[in-house]
Amino acid sequence: QQQVKQSPQSLIVQKGGISIINCAYENTAFDYFPWYQQFPGKGPALLIAIRPDVSEKKEGRFTISFNKSAKQFSLHIMDSQPGDSATYFCAASKEGGSEKLVFGKGTKLTVNP
Amino acid sequence: EPEVTQTPSHQVTQMGQEVILRCVPISNHLYFYWYRQILGQKVEFLVSFYNNEISEKSEIFDDQFSVERPDGSNFTLKIRSTKLEDSAMYFCASSVGIVDEKLFFGSGTQLSVL
Numbered sequence: 001q002q003q004v005k006q007s008p009q010s011l012i013v014q015k016g017g018i019s020i021i022n023c024a025y026e027n028t029a030f031d032y033f034p035w036y037q038q039f040p041g042k043g044p045a046l047l048i049a050i051r052p053d054v055s056e057k058k059e060g061r062f063t064i065s066f067n068k069s070a071k072q073f074s075l076h077i078m079d080s081q082p083g084d085s086a087t088y089f090c091a092a093s094k095e096g097g098s099e100k101l102v103f104g105k106g107t108k109l110t111v112n113p
Numbered sequence: 114e115p116e117v118t119q120t121p122s123h124q125v126t127q128m129g130q131e132v133i134l135r136c137v138p139i140s141n142h143l144y145f146y147w148y149r150q151i152l153g154q155k156v157e158f159l160v161s162f163y164n165n166e167i168s169e170k171s172e173i174f175d176d177q178f179s180v181e182r183p184d185g186s187n188f189t190l191k192i193r194s195t196k197l198e199d200s201a202m203y204f205c206a207s208s209v210g211i212v213d214e215k216l217f218f219g220s221g222t223q224l225s226v227l
Contacts, residue, residue, distance in 0.1 A: 043219050095212070103155045
């Protein structure tokens with residue numbers, strides 16, 4: 001019940017395309033859902049986060065869609081660029097907090113020029 | 114942007130030896146964390162630390178692990194007697210607060226236990 005399931009494991013997209021990464025969770029106590037971006041040799045960096053009181057949050061080319069009833073959330077990267085090539089992790093935690101994040105297994109995104 | 118600094122970037126040790134991983138969190142941050150990532154697997158929470166004590170820890174964080182903030186700037190993770198399965202990338206992180214707060218991660222220490 002503590003798991004966050006992420007798919008796909010890897011994704012190849014052409015430049016300008018839309019990248020979509022999906023996550024699902026079981027624990028209804030989770031109420032904070034961040035997405036982290038990790039480049040090789042670096043630590044994860046917060047990209048965007050959402051709370052369950054909204055169904056969508058957009059920041060630039062990055063959008064989180066949240067479906068509370070289905071217990072699913074997804075990251076959409078519009079107009080994907082080669083510089084977006086990285087590993088993306090979804091995560092979840094309780095009490096709106098950054099503490100004790102439960103991460104998905106990650107999606108390696110490759111954007112071809 | 115301010116950074117969390119971790120040293121060393123790579124650490125090789127023999128099984129059964131003690132290791133100390135060091136971190137300098139961002140200066141005005143109050144919450145400190147250790148996470149680890151075994152090669153090819155997900156990032157896993159180990160421990161959080163606030164006001165000079167552990168606030169949360171995971172099942173991974175057993176008696177072999179300890180954390181300390183020895184001097185008001187450094188934050189350390191000690192593994193008392195390393196095992197082969199402790200080989201992983203260890204990330205330190207810090208945040209100003211807890212709720213809706215951005216977690217800043219360091220670049221990690223790759224620990225290899227031989």
